[in-house]
Amino acid sequence: MPCLNEADTIEVCVSKALRAxxxxxxxxxxxxxDNGSSDGSRQLAAALGARVVLVExxxxxxxxxxxxxAARGRYIIMGDADDxxxxxxxxxxxxxxxxxxxxxxxxxxxxxGGRVLPGAMPFLHRWxxxxxxxxxxxxxxxxxxxxxxxGLRGFSKEHFVGLQQRCTGMEFATEMIIKSSLHGAxxxxxxxxxxxxxxxxxxxxxxxxxxxxxxxRFFLMYCPRWLFFxxxxxxxxxxxxxxxxxxxxxxxxxxxxxxxxxxxxSLSVLCGYQSLLFGLFTLTFGVNEGxxxxxxxxxxxxxxxxxxxxxxxxxxxTLAGGVLLLQPLLVWRAKNFGHLDYxxxxxxxxxxxxxxxxxxxxxxxxxxxxxxGMQKR
Numbered sequence: 001m002p003c004l005n006e007a008d009t010i011e012v013c014v015s016k017a018l019r020a021x022x023x024x025x026x027x028x029x030x031x032x033x034d035n036g037s038s039d040g041s042r043q044l045a046a047a048l049g050a051r052v053v054l055v056e057x058x059x060x061x062x063x064x065x066x067x068x069x070a071a072r073g074r075y076i077i078m079g080d081a082d083d084x085x086x087x088x089x090x091x092x093x094x095x096x097x098x099x100x101x102x103x104x105x106x107x108x109x110x111x112x113g114g115r116v117l118p119g120a121m122p123f124l125h126r127w128x129x130x131x132x133x134x135x136x137x138x139x140x141x142x143x144x145x146x147x148x149x150x151g152l153r154g155f156s157k158e159h160f161v162g163l164q165q166r167c168t169g170m171e172f173a174t175e176m177i178i179k180s181s182l183h184g185a186x187x188x189x190x191x192x193x194x195x196x197x198x199x200x201x202x203x204x205x206x207x208x209x210x211x212x213x214x215x216x217r218f219f220l221m222y223c224p225r226w227l228f229f230x231x232x233x234x235x236x237x238x239x240x241x242x243x244x245x246x247x248x249x250x251x252x253x254x255x256x257x258x259x260x261x262x263x264x265x266s267l268s269v270l271c272g273y274q275s276l277l278f279g280l281f282t283l284t285f286g287v288n289e290g291x292x293x294x295x296x297x298x299x300x301x302x303x304x305x306x307x308x309x310x311x312x313x314x315x316x317x318t319l320a321g322g323v324l325l326l327q328p329l330l331v332w333r334a335k336n337f338g339h340l341d342y343x344x345x346x347x348x349x350x351x352x353x354x355x356x357x358x359x360x361x362x363x364x365x366x367x368x369x370x371x372x373g374m375q376k377r
Contacts, residue, residue: 029071053066
């Protein structure tokens with residue numbers, strides 16, 4: 001149990017947890033990971049028989065990491081010390097863990113069989129934030145859960161060590177679900193009942209908009225497909241569509257697509273290509289640093305597109321762009337360096353400059369990805 005000034009509720013939470021262990025015949029311990037309480041919380045917990053672990057580094061995730069690392073058991077059940085979770089439901093989590101599931105996630109929402117008592121969850125959390133983020137967890141990461149934010153969950157200590165969790169704040173619980181899903185862990189869901197927060201001395205630590213934004217940011221960081229690859233691909237397609245319309249100077253109704261359309265198309269292509277490259281950088285860094293497993297085809301992609309092939313492709317693009325840029329110069333010379341038809345010459349200049357820019361970006365990206373992909377000793 002992470003704890004920060006929970007004197008109002010720590011006693012009832014510890015008592016329920018000890019009772020659940022006793023009634024189910026489990027040899028276990030109740031650990032309270034105290035994160036700097038000044039209201040006597042840790043003394044109250046220790047008096048009831050809990051093992052109090054002092055965690056100096058502040059943060060919800062830091063408290064949990066400290067408590068989990070200190071745990072001596074094979075299985076770990078984590079839950080908040082605000083009396084919103086009924087620790088008498090621990091046996092149902094242990095039963096699933098003994099069946100071989102890596103993570104057993106509680107579900108408070110009716111969509112997963114859970115129950116939310118009146119006043120137990122803010123309106124926006126219940127009907128917007130939690131369902132939306134749970135949907136994204138299922139859609140983006142194939143996580144088989146309906147309540148991604150539920151803090152009552154169980155897992156094996158071996159599985160936790162393998163995840164190498166990094167988040168020190170409220171994202172800790174979400175990181176566990178995302179990483180477990182990416183690593184192909186077996187995740188089960190247990191319906192539970194959420195009770196109203198029993199604390200009176202202070203408001204909940206969770207802040208709706210601050211922690212909502214942190215969750216969105218975290219989801220996007222772990223899913224470069226939606227942050228970089230999909231937007232990048234759409235921008236490139238939009239730019240190529242502009243090229244198809246503007247290169248021949250098509251007129252559709254009252255609209256004529258000319259050199260200005262080419263400029264917008266080039267901007268779209270360059271931005272899209274940058275987005276794809278940043279997606280590649282993010283994915284390479286994440287895999288190499290152990291933040292996520294390599295997706296299917298990742299290693300084969302880099303075996304095919306290595307530094308040398310990247311440099312060849314960049315050279316081809318740069319040379320092709322140079323050829324296009326040479327054509328207007330030849331026309332200008334043929335006219336004794338006089339006036340040019342800009343609508344015509346820009347159809348050579350804009351694609352040529354775009355190809356040169358793409359080639360130069362590819363040179364830099366090839367070296368940078370090679371550096372990111374260097375194996376640690």
